[in-house]
Amino acid sequence: MSPEALRERLSNLTFEQGTEWPTATVTALDWRALAEEVRHTDGLEFDYLFCVTGVDWKTHFTVVYHLTSTAHRHILVVKVSADRSEPVVPTVSDIWRTAEFHEREVYDLFGIVFRGHPDLRRLFMTDDWNGWPLRKDYEDPVNMIKL
Amino acid sequence: MKKYLSDVFGAIGSLLKGMKLTGYYFTHHKEIITQEYPDKKIKLPERFRGEVVMTHDEQNEHACTGCTACELACPNGTIKIITKFDVTPEGKKKKALDTFIYHLELCTMCNLCVEACPTDAIKMAQNFEHSVYDRSQLTKKLNNPGSKIREGVE
């Protein structure tokens, strides 16, 4: 499906202008339903989640999901925004199994909680690590390189 | 039963094939590729990036203007340039290089400083035997003592 047709098909979403792939922003509340829809609807079948990215916009967080379909080869980018003080996003790890690790990574580095994730623990950092390293306001207490 | 036997023979055959190959290498010593390194020195290609050096000519002159382009280009803070002000014969003050400090221990040999240098004052040398007993020896001063900038390099 071409990007235009995809925009047409998912007309209830608001798409950003001037992006390479159709990019839509949804709230955390709507995300779960949208995920189910794009995964299982005939003609869409976004069965492959190839990238999950957390972004800290200083005022809020976004989790960017890059979805594609192995059958139709179209790509959809969904941005899910989350509150900065209490970031919670529903998990999609039961829809795309790869999200299990990716969401853990985002949780580990940004502190975004994925509700319903089966095993939400630190992934890269040690279990007793303080803070969320990829947030913009994170300050490394130990600067490794001191010249 | 037939399959059982053919399995056994096929298996033995495939194993013997592998043994034939290793047997070949065992008996053909000319295939050995070991380079006896410290005994026989290796010649590295001229593009090999071993460390950053500053080229000096016979008059002990270099081409560095102290513009700090390399310092800015370096991703790791490997290079630190200390500049001074020289007084030209006409009596004008001119910025010049005082010390070119190079931290080999931080360098990843990415070549970005050499690319950035507008006057080709620095280049990559092929030396790769960098081990020293103390880390402080890895911090090097690249411009020779008493060296000065070559005439005409701006």
Added chain:
Amino acid sequence: MIEEIGTTEAGELVINMGPQHPSTHGVLHLIITISGETIKKVEPHLGYIHRSIEKMCESLSYRQFIYVTSRMDYLSSHINNHGCALCVEKGMQIEVPPRAQVIRVLMDELTRLASHQLWWGAMAMDVGALTPFFHAFREREAINDIMEETCGARLTMNYMVPGGVMADLHPRFAERVKEFMRFFRSKMDEYDELVTNNVIFKSRMQGVGYLSRENAISYGCTGPTGRASGVSCDMRKIAPYEVYGRLAFNEILQTEGDCYARYLVRMAEMRQSLSIIDQLIDNIPEGDFQAKTKAVLKLPKGEFYSRVETARGEFGVYIISEGGTTPYRIKFRSPGFSNLSALDHMARGHKIGDLVAIMGTLDLVIPDIDR
């Protein structure tokens, strides 16, 4: 550590495999629960080599950040750099000269060959054959020598710059590559004799670590891992970049989804890489090796994503730019990370020896997973 894992049933044993273990190829830490020799659960613990490259890149300029990506998947460092350069070029709308494009693709394929050779040796070593490792390194060294001559380094080349490559090809490049190809083609048959057709090796591989097509997609397995399960996921075919679109090569697909299929896919890919190099080596166009770019690169505000095919699968670079000289946020989608997530699924019910074989065929590079 073991207490935290909590309940183990009677007769079950929890083993820490790694971070220092001969077959985890680095510092992967697996906590495996076994009953006898049978694996009940595998739980990867990551982060022993996590350097937060994404955070580092946020403070590096668009010229500087490319070299860091060599340190992720160090075996396909050139392809990682390629992905980053492509992403920056996409943002800056730089037209890469045709010569640079061909050079890049040639280097990519040589890197892929080198990576697969190392994988072949290391995987054979995982299942207990030590000799293939040295034979594989013999060929890999030949590639490294070629790389060294042109790029200036053997492993972390940093040969890519936005807009092209850092230096022109060495005058002897084509000649040496052809010489290597002749040499390597003769060795490929030896590979088959020594390992591929070996009955012990086959029995170690066949039917082990099965991954169905659905699961491969769901777990996001790409590269040879995905293709062995029948998922068409070769970025060079799906979204051709550089000159891949006009090259004749096949995407290798297998449907068995077991370790042997993954092995065969990689072996066939080596032959495909050879054919790609064959097509290009005599047709390197003349011209510039680098497009004219500004000294300071500033990406316009926006988001840019590029996907390339490394030796392990799909590598994605996602740059969010706020218009400055450094990225606002950069994300690397590394293939090994997704492939590793399927390990637990694949290893359950197999023996410890199989786990090693499965890890071998997944071709994990730990810095690529940890980043």
Added chain:
Amino acid sequence: MISLADITAAINHWLYATLPGWAALLVEAVIVGIAAITLFAVLGLVLVFMERKVSAYMQVRLGPNRVGPGGTLQTLADTLKLAMKEGLTPDGADKFLFNLAPYVVIIAAMLILAPIAFAKGFQIWDLNIGILYVSAVSSLSVIGILMAGWASNNKYSLLGAMRSGAQIVSYELSAGISVVSIVILTGSLRISDIVASQQDGWWIFKGHIPALISFVIFIIAVTAETNRAPFDLAEAESELTAGFHTEYSGMKFALFFLAEYVNIFIVCAIAATLYLGGWMPLHIGHWAAFNHVMDYIPSSLWFWGKTFFLIFVIMWFRWTFPRLRIDQLLNLEWKYLLPISMVNLLLMALIAVEGWYL
């Protein structure tokens, strides 16, 4: 020509002539003990060096080439290094068993030296159940391995020891049956009788195809029994780091290492004795002239040549093949080797009864 047998006989005669009977025996025992230990040390050094060179050439590299001429003293240097290393005993290990295990393994290996005929008339103890004694004692080393694995308090060691136990117990069977198939032909368990029965040709030639099959099975089985690749599951370094000797260091590790090589030597010596005539030169039927020429080559040279050839074959296996999995290992034994060797034994019995072997 002075043979080894003459020398030993002379020493024996001299000792008994000058000393009382018990003292002579004691002195002889001491001499034999010293000789055995020296043999062990030299064997260890030579075989490790040989293994490293064989592996190096197969892997297109040079191998040790620094210490001594052609690297020959490399293993000596390594032994010195190991001897100077600290012998760590991990916390929580069963100290007594942990320290005892390497000695059990090495003593078990040492005991098997007794009935081996190194040359014509040169044998420590030609006991009448020689080959039975060898099979019995060689399976003792598994006790040492189990002790080591259990006492280390390490899960990898335990797994390695368990694998080793399962492996040795099952491969004993086909090794035993292979031995029996030769014993049927010779009708004696005494090593000297077995060697003497090959006066007119080695069993591997005289015994037709069944002897060849049983030889191959014996080699496979003893490779497994000595925990050598492709059957080195007990120490499988890519799976269990180092298996049962993960926790050992220094001299205790060296003993395990030494025992492994001595065991290889012993099983190869047994295989050479059973199938390739031991010290017996290559004799073909009634070709008296040919046999006479062959007799000029000293018998000890024949023995060592055959043994080292077999050792080389076992090393060749190791540097060519991948490792089997534990269930495949047991499958190979119970589904392939055991049935084949049993059928083979029947054939062999037929040959022996009909007397087709002469």
